[in-house]
Amino acid sequence: MSELAVMSGAxxxxxxxxxxxxxSRKQRKQFLMLPWKLYRGDPNWIPPLLAHQRELLxxxxxxxxxxxxxxxxxxxxxxEPVGRIAxxxxxxxxxxxxxxxxxxxxxxxxxxxxxxxxxxxxxxQWWAEQNVDTIRxxxxxxxxxxxGLLVDGFDSPPFFMMSYNKPYHERLLEGCGxxxxxxLYAFWGHVDMLATLDDKIRYIGEQSAERFNVRIRNLxxxxxxxxxxxxxxxxxxxxxxxWGFVPLSExxxxxxxxxxxxxxxxxxxxxxxxxxxxxxxxxxxxxxxSRIKEIDGRLFPFGFIKLLRNKRSIKxxxxxxxxxxxxxxxxxxxxxxxxxxxxxxxxxxxQEAEFSWVLESNTLSRATxxxxxxxxxxxxxxxxxxx
Numbered sequence: 504m505s506e507l508a509v510m511s512g513a514x515x516x517x518x519x520x521x522x523x524x525x526x527s528r529k530q531r532k533q534f535l536m537l538p539w540k541l542y543r544g545d546p547n548w549i550p551p552l553l554a555h556q557r558e559l560l561x562x563x564x565x566x567x568x569x570x571x572x573x574x575x576x577x578x579x580x581x582x583e584p585v586g587r588i589a590x591x592x593x594x595x596x597x598x599x600x601x602x603x604x605x606x607x608x609x610x611x612x613x614x615x616x617x618x619x620x621x622x623x624x625x626x627x628q629w630w631a632e633q634n635v636d637t638i639r640x641x642x643x644x645x646x647x648x649x650x651g652l653l654v655d656g657f658d659s660p661p662f663f664m665m666s667y668n669k670p671y672h673e674r675l676l677e678g679c680g681x682x683x684x685x686x687l688y689a690f691w692g693h694v695d696m697l698a699t700l701d702d703k704i705r706y707i708g709e710q711s712a713e714r715f716n717v718r719i720r721n722l723x724x725x726x727x728x729x730x731x732x733x734x735x736x737x738x739x740x741x742x743x744x745x746w747g748f749v750p751l752s753e754x755x756x757x758x759x760x761x762x763x764x765x766x767x768x769x770x771x772x773x774x775x776x777x778x779x780x781x782x783x784x785x786x787x788x789x790x791x792x793s794r795i796k797e798i799d800g801r802l803f804p805f806g807f808i809k810l811l812r813n814k815r816s817i818k819x820x821x822x823x824x825x826x827x828x829x830x831x832x833x834x835x836x837x838x839x840x841x842x843x844x845x846x847x848x849x850x851x852x853x854q855e856a857e858f859s860w861v862l863e864s865n866t867l868s869r870a871t872x873x874x875x876x877x878x879x880x881x882x883x884x885x886x887x888x889x890x
Contacts, residue, residue, distance in 0.1 A: 518580050520617060522625040525575040531562050533584045534577050537611050540584070541669070547660040548667055549792045550800030559644055560589060560609065566754030567644060570594045574629045575609070578618050586612035586619065590626035591644050592633050596749045605630040605890065607640035610652075611668075612675055619675035630890045638888045639684060639747075641666070646747050647755070651687045651860065651883025652676065659880075662821040662857040663790045665689065666883065673884070681886035685746055688869065689859035690877035694848060701874050708842045711835030715777050719843035722772040731760040733774065734784045741783075741826035746864055747885075766791070768814055771851075773843040775827070775836055783827035785840035790819035790857070818854045837871065 525534050535556055542548035558565040561573050571593045578586035591606040607626055612618045630638060643649040649666050654673050661667045711717065722730045739750040751759065766788055775783035791810060794817075798806035822844075827836045848856075858877055861868045873879070 520580050522578045522621045534587050537584050553800050554802050566758050576625045586622050588622040590629045603636045605635035605638045606642045608643040614671045616678045623679040627890050654884045656881030663792050681888040684887040685885045686863040687860040687883040689881035690872040691880045692856050692877040696876040707835040708838035712839045718776040720774050722769040724769050733781045737784050737826050740828050770847045782831045783836045785825040787820045787822050789814050789817035820856050822858045
């Protein structure tokens with residue numbers, strides 16, 4: 504694909520803007536490192552883990568791309584990188600929904616509408632060549648990974664594996680003709696809220712546990728592979744009716760299981776078993792972001808040691824999922840799962856937790872978070888558009 508050259512008058516009347524597909528090693532580095540330039544001095548920005556970013560961009564192969572395609576672009580203004588975007592075609596999504604949809608992700612730009620316009624124009628040209636007619640994003644690279652544009656809640660850093668961006672990105676994307684398709688919410692809770700928990704919530708959990716004779720257990724490090732396989736299986740099965748959901752492939756499941764092994768604290772992942780069958784799981788991870796900031800996103804040569812040392816000393820956790828298989832949904836088992844986390848939360852002295860993300864259209868999960876006293880404090884947005 505050739506370069507797309509335009510004239511930009513927003514920053515300077517003479518500014519020459521070129522958008523180029525990433526081809527060389529130098530351009531890959533420019534794509535990866537651009538956020539360090541754009542967010543310099545921003546106290547709430549957390550650098551991405553570079554090794555993980557390379558995989559998610561398929562600069563180092565990731566199994567997501569066994570059934571997907573990606574093209575990455577860098578925008579240059581007077582030969583300086585000023586923006587980037589990834590254009591993605593998720594074939595599994597299009598088969599599942601009967602669509603010809605593309606996804607965009609990893610979007611960054613200076614505050615210049617011309618730069619955003621040029622990046623989307625280059626991506627749209629590539630999508631047209633892939634027979635795509637509608638687009639959605641941000642997805643880095645799908646809804647099973649980092650997703651959404653932060654549109655509310657810029658006063659604090661994100662939790663682990665949640666996105667962060669400049670406030671003006673909303674205006675830039677809408678200026679490119681994109682429109683809201685769905686909001687995703689992050690709820691914040693503090694351990695002190697347990698003392699004021701709604702009695703009805705407690706009652707529902709107790710009745711559900713008694714009715715189904717639920718056995719709550721922690722992840723077993725001696726059977727790690729089996730338990731992670733069970734978690735990912737429940738994740739795939741429980742979300743079949745969720746907006747935009749595409750199950751993780753077998754390759755993604757194996758890859759994700761390997762990555763999670765070093766990050767998990769087993770006692771903070773709980774399973775619900777009924778008559779020997781695992782029907783639900785609540786999965787949490789420590790908020791590693793303060794450590795990622797300390798190592799500046801670099802795992803090597805010694806960053807990974809700092810990242811993973813004494814995980815129990817981290818007092819902020821993210822609840823990534825509390826999933827129950829369809830035949831047991833709406834019976835209060837999600838509350839039972841969350842209750843199963845409380846003893847270890849108290850024992851480890853955990854102070855804060857984020858419940859994310861929750862779809863705007865998921866009225867049941869939203870209502871449960873609100874009834875439990877959690878505060879909706881960040882909003883992320885997905886956009887749709889046409890090629």
